[in-house]
Amino acid sequence: MNVLRTDIEGVLIIEPTIHGDSRGYFMESFSQRDFAAQTGVEVRFVQDNESRSRRGVLRGLHFQREPHAQAKLVRVVSGRVLDVAVDIRPESPTFGKYVAVELSGTNHRQLFIPKGFAHGYVVLEDDTVFQYKCDEYYHPESEGGIAWNDPQIGIEWPLAESEIILSEKDSNRPTLSEL
Numbered sequence: 001m002n003v004l005r006t007d008i009e010g011v012l013i014i015e016p017t018i019h020g021d022s023r024g025y026f027m028e029s030f031s032q033r034d035f036a037a038q039t040g041v042e043v044r045f046v047q048d049n050e051s052r053s054r055r056g057v058l059r060g061l062h063f064q065r066e067p068h069a070q071a072k073l074v075r076v077v078s079g080r081v082l083d084v085a086v087d088i089r090p091e092s093p094t095f096g097k098y099v100a101v102e103l104s105g106t107n108h109r110q111l112f113i114p115k116g117f118a119h120g121y122v123v124l125e126d127d128t129v130f131q132y133k134c135d136e137y138y139h140p141e142s143e144g145g146i147a148w149n150d151p152q153i154g155i156e157w158p159l160a161e162s163e164i165i166l167s168e169k170d171s172n173r174p175t176l177s178e179l
Contacts, residue, residue, distance in 0.1 A: 001028075003038050006099045009092075010114040011085050012039055013101055014073070018108060027108060030073065030133065039112065043071055045133035050077075053123040053130065056165045058157070060120015061086055061146040061173070068142040069115040071135045078105035079128025081121040082158055086146065088176065089116035096153055096176055105129075118146050122157055122164065145173040152176050 004013035014035075016027045028034070036042050051059070061084070064070045074083055086098040102124075103109050113119050121130065148155070148166070153176060157164070 001034060001038060006101075008085070008087050008094045008097055008099050010041075010112075011099045011117070012041075012112040014039075014110040014112060016108055016110070029075065029110075035073075041112065041114075043073075043135050045073065045135050047134045047137055048131065049134065050129065050131045053128055054126045054165070055123055055128075056159060056163045058120065058122040058148050058164050058166055058170065060084065060170065061118035061148055061150075062120060063088060063118040063144045063146075064136065064139065065142045065144050068136050068139040070138075071115050072113045072119060072132050073110055074103065074113065074119070074121075074130070074132040075108070075110040076103040076105050077129040077131055079126070079130075080104040080106075080124040081128060081130060082124060083111050083121040084119070084155055085111065085113040086118040086120075086153055086155075086176075087116065088118050088146070088179075092116070098153060098155055100155065118144075120148060122159055124158065144179070145170065146179065147173040147175050150175040
């Protein structure tokens with residue numbers, strides 16, 4: 001695998017090695033040993049999640065508060081998303097900054113998001129299947145979120161606001177400064 005460091009410490013783009021031939025391809029989507037050796041990150045994932053969405057669905061920006069903060073390793077099995085990680089660690093020099101990367105079933109890229117980040121994505125193709133691993137179980141009492149269109153963060157989403165489909169909960173999230 002190839003590990004790409006981003007402008008925000010700890011957020012990593014993972015490019016798995018793809019072995020292809022006339023039959024198709026094979027890839028190891030995760031190896032605890034290789035991940036630790038190549039990233040320097042020791043993480044133990046305890047839960048896998050999957051969602052399927054149509055074009056325009058925006059899920060996020062979500063996070064879990066301490067003591068149940070989550071690190072995530074996210075990927076797209078089929079379809080395409082723009083995936084975003086926002087640094088919400090108050091003491092961080094990159095607080096309020098974000099990393100955005102296109103993940104697709106074609107490019108096989110993954111994004112590692114450490115604890116202390118809000119996470120979200122917008123779906124760019126119908127029938128997109130999104131999977132992610134978490135190193136902490138979901139705890140509803142620790143759930144938090146930030147407005148997807150917070151002007152302080154300034155995420156450049158690739159779809160017009162009129163194309164965005166939100167849950168009721170995500171439609172009413174506070175801005176980062178209101179947290």
